Structures are given as structure tokens and as C-alpha cells.
Amino acid sequence: MALHYQGLAPYGPGIKGEAEDKIRALEKKINPSFQKDPQGLGWYAYPDQLKDRDLEDLVAWAKKTNKRGGKTFILGIGGSYHGAKAGLSALCGKDLPLVFSGHSLSSRELAMDLALFDPKKDHVLVISKSGTTAEISLSLRWYRDRILRVLGKVPPEAISVITDEDSPLMAQAQAYGHQAFSLPKTMGGRFSVLSPVGLLPMALGGVDVFALLEGARAQKRDLDQVGGLENPANAYAWDRYQLYSQGKQAELFCVYEACLEELGRWYAQLFGESEGKNGRGLFPTSLLFTRDLHSLGQYIQEGPRNFFETTLYIKEPEEDLLLPPSSHKDGLEGLEGLSLNDLGQIAREGTQRAHKNGGVPLLNISLDRLDAHHLGAFFYFMQRACAMSAYLLGVNPFNQTGVDVYKEEIRQEMEKIRGKNPSPF
Ligand code: PA5
Numbered sequence: 001m002a003l004h005y006q007g008l009a010p011y012g013p014g015i016k017g018e019a020e021d022k023i024r025a026l027e028k029k030i031n032p033s034f035q036k037d038p039q040g041l042g043w044y045a046y047p048d049q050l051k052d053r054d055l056e057d058l059v060a061w062a063k064k065t066n067k068r069g070g071k072t073f074i075l076g077i078g079g080s081y082h083g084a085k086a087g088l089s090a091l092c093g094k095d096l097p098l099v100f101s102g103h104s105l106s107s108r109e110l111a112m113d114l115a116l117f118d119p120k121k122d123h124v125l126v127i128s129k130s131g132t133t134a135e136i137s138l139s140l141r142w143y144r145d146r147i148l149r150v151l152g153k154v155p156p157e158a159i160s161v162i163t164d165e166d167s168p169l170m171a172q173a174q175a176y177g178h179q180a181f182s183l184p185k186t187m188g189g190r191f192s193v194l195s196p197v198g199l200l201p202m203a204l205g206g207v208d209v210f211a212l213l214e215g216a217r218a219q220k221r222d223l224d225q226v227g228g229l230e231n232p233a234n235a236y237a238w239d240r241y242q243l244y245s246q247g248k249q250a251e252l253f254c255v256y257e258a259c260l261e262e263l264g265r266w267y268a269q270l271f272g273e274s275e276g277k278n279g280r281g282l283f284p285t286s287l288l289f290t291r292d293l294h295s296l297g298q299y300i301q302e303g304p305r306n307f308f309e310t311t312l313y314i315k316e317p318e319e320d321l322l323l324p325p326s327s328h329k330d331g332l333e334g335l336e337g338l339s340l341n342d343l344g345q346i347a348r349e350g351t352q353r354a355h356k357n358g359g360v361p362l363l364n365i366s367l368d369r370l371d372a373h374h375l376g377a378f379f380y381f382m383q384r385a386c387a388m389s390a391y392l393l394g395v396n397p398f399n400q401t402g403v404d405v406y407k408e409e410i411r412q413e414m415e416k417i418r419g420k421n422p423s424p425f
Helices: 013-030 052-067 082-091 107-116 134-151 168-176 196-204 209-225 232-245 258-275 297-302 340-357 372-393 401-420
Strands: 003-006 072-075 098-101 123-127 159-163 179-182 250-255 283-288 307-314 362-367
Touching: 003 232, 003 372, 013 232, 013 372, 052 196, 052 209, 072 134, 072 196, 082 098, 082 196, 082 258, 082 372, 098 107, 107 134, 123 134, 123 196, 134 159, 134 401, 159 168, 159 196, 168 179, 179 196, 196 209, 209 372, 232 362, 232 372, 250 258, 258 283, 258 372, 297 340, 307 340, 340 362, 362 372
Parallel strands: 072 098, 072 123, 123 159, 159 179, 250 283, 250 307, 307 362
Antiparallel strands: 003 362
């Protein structure tokens, strides 16, 4: 097992009985083999369903694109952004030929991205499940415009898309001859990191996506073998639900590696958008320790006791730095022999002791190592836990009615303006 979960167990006998009944009933709800309508459940068996041949095609496409020698500008937002960004930040260095763009309506950001964009060799990868998200359609307009100005035309190979088979973006890709990848209709954006939405950008960044998927498959096998509270994804979901029922309103998802900060954002989107409904849901927020101990540490230690802490840590980090000897009197004499990982572990354990003594419940998820295999396992584990957790709360994990409200507001405003200004074409 690549991933380990340590939560509130051992549970008292009363809790165990209640939990087992509820969880066993919900396990069927998240497993598409038991559902007539598998809407939203496309992610569940996808790692097993994606054929190695299809994955080879994705990797071949990524290699071909990188061979052009330029950068790929990835336009996507929400579930079409966070997973890929998280995977790349966790596994790759900082100097990648990739620029994530279009995930805000900031002209400053877009102008800076466009200044880096060289249509002669760079590529644009547009990721939008619906193909209608305003931020993405708008930024694509500027990228097309830049290509047209520099090259005099938009060559089909300048742009690729990942979108639903029947989306307006797919229709555009077909009309203009762009390479298009589709994703299963039954898979929502925030549950799509293990589909081309996450795999393609990660392949562009050099992630071993075969190992990533193998990690997800292995995690699925592990989870499929045990039910009820013995299943660690269910146990994590149950613990969140218990803590929520006891008045905890927020989950602080804490990481100790800066390269995992984006994974915290992915987690926050996955759980926030899946659970925050009908006036219910834990507020998911992510923190980087020890950095944020120097800003929010005071609040965590002595503020209101209405949250709990879930820590993700790596048991055997690959890199390590030994404290160098020094003849300088800097107050650290005698610590030589310790490495930065040793010191990081001292900090994590000390922080957890302090927070526990301060009345903060602690949950822990650990990965043996930080590599593609373990990350694939983590992505899959969290998706399973999230679906179970939302159903325990009594909400549908797979819709996002709230996000759609704001999207609709923007769309209607833009439609009003369009109505007054008929297209010049
Ligand atoms: O998880 C979700 O469904 C959302 O966060 C979407 O991913 C986000 O709104 C972007 O939508 P789309 O991929 O359709 O552009």
C-alpha cells in the first residue's frame, strides 16, 4: 500500500455500528456498477478503463509537441486546471516549458503571458469540459489573435483541445482541424485529473503518466478489497463527517513541502465544490507549514476550536540536505549530523503535539515516497473519499449548482451586450 491514513480510529462500538450501516449503503452509490445512471461516476473505474494504447497516444502527442522546441500555454480553470498544475508542481522542477494561462480575468496576467507567447514555436492547449467557460473562451480569443497577427493564419497544429465530445469547443476544433481529445461524459471537471485533462499536461511536463495511472489502479485495487470503515478512504470520509457533526466547520489541509502547495489547491477545489451545498459542508483550506505557522499558527493554536487539521506528508523524501559544519557561532552548534528532513520531521511532530494539546483534532495521510505512482494513488484515494464524504453529508458530490449560478450571471451579461452589438461577421 502506497498511501496510509491515520484518523480517529479506534472507534467506540456504537459509532462503528452506525458508521458501517451508513457507509455500506453509500458504497453502492459511488460505484457505477450498482447505478442505473452513472452520471458523475466516470472517474471511478477510469484508471482501469483507459487503455495503455490510448495513454501511449497521449504521451506520443506530448513528445511531438515538445519537439517543436517551444512552450505549451495551457488554458483551463477549476477542474480543468488544478489537477494538472498540482501534479506538475509535485513531481517536476520549476523550469518547465509550460505556462498555465487564462485562469482569471486579469488583463495584467494575460498580457504578461502573451508577452511570453511565441506563435512561431509555442502551442496552445485548451482544456474545458463544457467548452463554454468565459475565462477560457476569452483568453483563447487573445491567443488566436496573437497567432493570426504573427503568422497571418491559425495553423491547425497551433492549438489543441480537451473537451466533451459534443461541446462547442469540440465543434470549433473539428471546424478548424485542431487536434482534439475527449473525456468521458460521466466524469466531472474536478474528478478528471486522471483523464487526459490531467494526464496530457503532466506528460508534457515529463511526468511518468504510466506510473501515475498504475498508482491509481493499485490504490483502486486496495480500496476495492475492503469495505466499511476498514477502507481508509471511507474512514477518512467518516472522520470528516464525525468532526463536522461535532461542530468543526473547516478542514485545514496541511503540507510541509512547498511543491505540494498546489495539491492543497486541488484538494480544496475537489472537496469545496463537491460538498459546499444546501447550507452544508466543511470549508476546505490548505496551508504550507512551516511557512504558515508564522502567519496562521497563532490562530490555529489559540483561536476558536472550530476546525481540524489533516496533514499530508512524505515518509521518505527523495532529496535531503545535511546541515553543513560551521566554525561560525550561530546557535546551531551540535546539530551537525541532522539533515533538513530530520529537522522537518521534528517540526511536524512538534507542531502536531502543540496543536493537539491546543484542542485541534488531527488526521494524517502519508505517502511512502513522492513519485508518480504515489501521487496517482493519492489522487484516486481523495476522489473516493470525497464522493463518500459528500454523500455522508447528504449532498450530491457531482453537481456544482453554485458555480453555475455565477457562470450564468457572466453569460447573461455578455449575452445582453452581444444582443446590442450584432457580430461583424
Ligand atoms: O469541477 C468543475 O466541474 C468545475 O470546477 C469546472 O472544472 C470549471 O468550472 C471549469 O469548467 P470547464 O472545464 O467546463 O471549462
